[in-house]
Amino acid sequence: MKTLSPFAQKSSQTRGRERPLSPCPVRTEFVRDRDRIIHCKSFRRLKHKTQVFLSPVGDHYRTRLTHTLEVSQIARTISRALRLNEDLTEAIAMGHDLGHTPFGHSGEKVLNDLVPGGFEHNVQSLRIVEKLENGVGLNLTYEVRDGILNHKKSGHPCTLEGAVVSLADRIAYVNHDIDDAIRAGLLTNEILPKSCIEKIGRTHGERINALIMDILSVSFGRNYVRMSEEMMTEFDKLRDYLFENLYHDPRAKAEEGKAEGVVETLYKHYLKNIDGLPEDFKKYIDEDGRERVAADYIACMTDRYAVRDYERLFVPKDWN
Ligand code: MG
Numbered sequence: 562m563k564t565l566s567p568f569a570q571k572s573s574q575t576r577g578r579e580r581p582l583s584p585c586p587v588r589t590e591f592v593r594d595r596d597r598i599i600h601c602k603s604f605r606r607l608k609h610k611t612q613v614f615l616s617p618v619g620d621h622y623r624t625r626l627t628h629t630l631e632v633s634q635i636a637r638t639i640s641r642a643l644r645l646n647e648d649l650t651e652a653i654a655m656g657h658d659l660g661h662t663p664f665g666h667s668g669e670k671v672l673n674d675l676v677p678g679g680f681e682h683n684v685q686s687l688r689i690v691e692k693l694e695n696g697v698g699l700n701l702t703y704e705v706r707d708g709i710l711n712h713k714k715s716g717h718p719c720t721l722e723g724a725v726v727s728l729a730d731r732i733a734y735v736n737h738d739i740d741d742a743i744r745a746g747l748l749t750n751e752i753l754p755k756s757c758i759e760k761i762g763r764t765h766g767e768r769i770n771a772l773i774m775d776i777l778s779v780s781f782g783r784n785y786v787r788m789s790e791e792m793m794t795e796f797d798k799l800r801d802y803l804f805e806n807l808y809h810d811p812r813a814k815a816e817e818g819k820a821e822g823v824v825e826t827l828y829k830h831y832l833k834n835i836d837g838l839p840e841d842f843k844k845y846i847d848e849d850g851r852e853r854v855a856a857d858y859i860a861c862m863t864d865r866y867a868v869r870d871y872e873r874l875f876v877p878k879d880w881n
Contacts, residue, residue, distance in 0.1 A: 564643055564644060565645070565646060566643060566644040566645055566803040568645070568721055568783070568784045569580055569644060569645045569646045569721070569722070570592045570645075570646050570649050570704055570720040570721070570722055571646065572591045572592075572646065572648065572649070572702075573589075573625065575590050575591070575702045575703065575704055576702070576703035576704065577590075577702060577703060578590075578700050578701065578702055579691075580698060580700050582700070587769075589648055590702050591648040591651075591702065591704070591705065592648045592652075592763070592861075594652040594656075594699075594701045594702055594705045595648060595652040595655055597674050597699045597701065598652060598655045598656045598659070598690070598699065598701075599655060600873050601659075601694050602694065602695075602755060603659045603689050603694055603861065604626075604655065604659065605654075605694075606861070606863050607624065607625040607626035607629055607658065607659070607661075608624055608625070608863075608864050609624065609752040609863035609864055609866070609874060610624060610625035610626075610661055610662075610663060610665070610723040610736075610863055610864060611624070611625065611663070611664050611665035611667075611668075611771070611864055612625055612627075612628045612638075612665060612734075612741070612806070613625055613665060613738050613739075613742075613807070614741060614745065615664055615665070615667075615816045615817065615820055615864065619744070622741050622742060622744065622745075623737050623738075623741055625658055625661055625665075628658065628660055628733060628734060628737065629654065629655060629657070631733040632654045632657065632658075632726065632729050632730050632733045633650075633651055633654035633655060633729075634729075635654075635729040635732050635733055635769065635773065636650045636651070636654045636725050636726045636729035636730075637650055637651055637654075638773055639725045639728070639729060639773055639776055639777065640722060640725050642773075642777050642781070643780055643781055643786065644776065645721050645722050645725060645786075646720075646722050649704055649705065649708070649720065649722040650722040650725050650726060650750070651724045652701070652705045652708075652727045653704075653705055653708030653709055653712070653722060653723055654729065654730075656686060656690055656705065656709045657683070657686060657708070657709050657712040657726060657730060658682065658686060659685075659686045659689045659690065659709075660682045660683065660684070660685025660686035660687070660688060660689050660860060661682045661686075662680075662682065662685075662824065662859065662860045663820075663823075663824065663859070663860075663862045663863055663864045663866070663867040664817070664820035664821075664823070664824065664860075665865070666808075666879050667817045667820045667821050667824070668821075668824045668859075668867075669681070669682050669863075670821070670822065671821045671824040671825050671828070672828065672856050672859065672860065674858045675745060675825065675828055675852075675856075676828075676852050676853065676855075677850070677852050678852075678853070680856055680860070681713075683709065683710055683711070683712055683713050683716070684710065685857075685860050686709045686710070686712075687709055687710045688857065689861075690706060690709065690846060691703075691706065693841070693842070693857055693861065695807070695841065696840065696841030696842075696844060704719065704720050704722070704723070707719045707720065707721060707723060708720060708723030708726055709865075710726045711723055711727065712726055712729070712730055714727065714731065721784070721785070721786050723767035724785070724786040724787075725786050726788075728776060728786065728788070731800065732772045732773070732793055735796070735799055735800050735803060736765055736768055736769055736815070737765075737801065738803055738807060739753070739765070739807075740805050742803075746810060747807060747810055748806070748807060750762060750763065750764075753799065753802065754798055754799065754802050756794075756795060756798065757795045757798050757799040757802070760791065760792065760795040760797065760871075761792070761795055761799065771792075772788070772792065772796065776788055776791050776872050796850060802880075820864075823867055823868065823871045824859060824867065826871065826875065827859050827862075827867060827870060827871060827874075828855055828856065828859050830874060831855040831858055831859065832851060832852060832855040835851050835854060835855060838854065838855075838858050839858075842854050842857055842858050845857070
């Protein structure tokens with residue numbers, strides 16, 4: 562495409578897939594990857610996975626699916642304005658959180674403590690698209706897989722599109738978690754750190770806009786994507802504030818101990834009863850070990866599936 566930045570990843574120059582496909586007459590390779598992700602079961606399960614608030618009853622709270630859509634929107638806006646590859650950006654955004662466990666970071670923490678070699682949702686997202694979806698993976702291009710694996714702050718994606726998704730992920734969750742926390746009565750706009758509000762903005766929309774515009778002004782025409790130092794300082798301060806005050810708020814945390822208990826109990830149960838798992842999971846026992854396969858099975862569950870499975874296995878039924 563002649564309109565793309567010289568620093569964009571062109572689909573014609575992809576490092577390709579593990580199993581080559583015959584070309585599609587109308588879609589580029591990255592568009593196909595986006596489509597493969599949207600049509601997969603792991604993607605549909607995101608709608609019943611926790612973002613921050615566990616199994617929220619209120620219909621207006623974010624779920625992992627709406628988080629993913631917000632990341633995609635922010636990332637595409639940035640990519641398009643920087644003339645990067647919007648299709649690659651969208652594919653990475655749609656796939657970045659496929660590996661999240663039930664109950665959000667509480668579930669992730671439990672598996673990370675229990676499974677030899679640890680458990681991280683970005684690595685698990687990659688396992689889903691490379692191996693677990695339908696027992697064969699989605700056979701995505703290298704650049705999409707790289708962006709999914711490297712979407713956390715500590716990651717180093719090989720494309721600028723991957724860097725865009727990593728920033729968009731943080732912009733999305735910091736802002737929508739504030740919005741949901743205000744909805745839940747856990748925060749008010751007034752108690753957020755003053756300097757952050759002054760630099761980034763007073764409202765949800767103002768803040769997202771300011772963060773995006775800052776990235777565009779620093780990164781346009783460059784071979785990197787980043788925020789200005791001054792914006793990054795205030796944004797990190799806001800993010801730290803949420804980690805200290807919201808993510809560890811005892812009112813938001815109250816149910817988390819129970820959620821952790823469900824994940825731990827299910828993990829131990831399936832580790833002992835690994836032969837009962839579906840073939841698509843069991844086939845990786847020799848390659849990756851029983852512990853990893855048990856974790857795969859738990860990680861794929863939605864919040865409500867995990868609760869129902871726990872009830873089925875461990876809560877006595879009454880006689881009707
Ligand atoms: Mg995310």
